[in-house]
Amino acid sequence: MKEMVKVSASNDETARSIEVPYDFGDNLDQACELFNDNIVFEGFVSDATVGLQGFVRRLLKLEGDKIVSDEDILLKASEWRPGAKPKKSALDKAMELLGKLSAEEKAAVLASIGK
Numbered sequence: 001m002k003e004m005v006k007v008s009a010s011n012d013e014t015a016r017s018i019e020v021p022y023d024f025g026d027n028l029d030q031a032c033e034l035f036n037d038n039i040v041f042e043g044f045v046s047d048a049t050v051g052l053q054g055f056v057r058r059l060l061k062l063e064g065d066k067i068v069s070d071e072d073i074l075l076k077a078s079e080w081r082p083g084a085k086p087k088k089s090a091l092d093k094a095m096e097l098l099g100k101l102s103a104e105e106k107a108a109v110l111a112s113i114g115k
Contacts, residue, residue: 002023002026003026004021004022004023005021005022005023005024006019006020006021006022007019007020007021007022008020028040044082047082048082051082051083052077052080052082055076055077055080056073056077059072059073059076059077060073064095
């Protein structure tokens with residue numbers, strides 16, 4: 001049996017919220033039957049555009065104290081795929097973890113690396 005997608009929305013101004021069921025189809029073929037190929041494709045392009053913008057926005061931020069060059073952004077954008085999580089380098093992962101440590105913990109980690 002078909003499961004309807006439940007879409008919820010709320011409005012803070014009126015303090016109301018509602019959940020409505022909607023049939024988007026169970027797969028690409030059904031979605032195209034329900035809405036036509038162009039509508040489904042345009043929805044995909046719209047969502048993928050927002051995803052790519054977010055990916056590029058994250059690259060425009062400083063990485064530590066350095067800027068990601070336009071050339072690197074263009075290269076990474078050409079490798080981007082909708083729905084795929086960006087791969088983090090080992091250095092990126094380490095820096096993310098180090099960022100969560102206190103100053104004392106960071107000093108202890110750095111001291112242990114130097115040995």
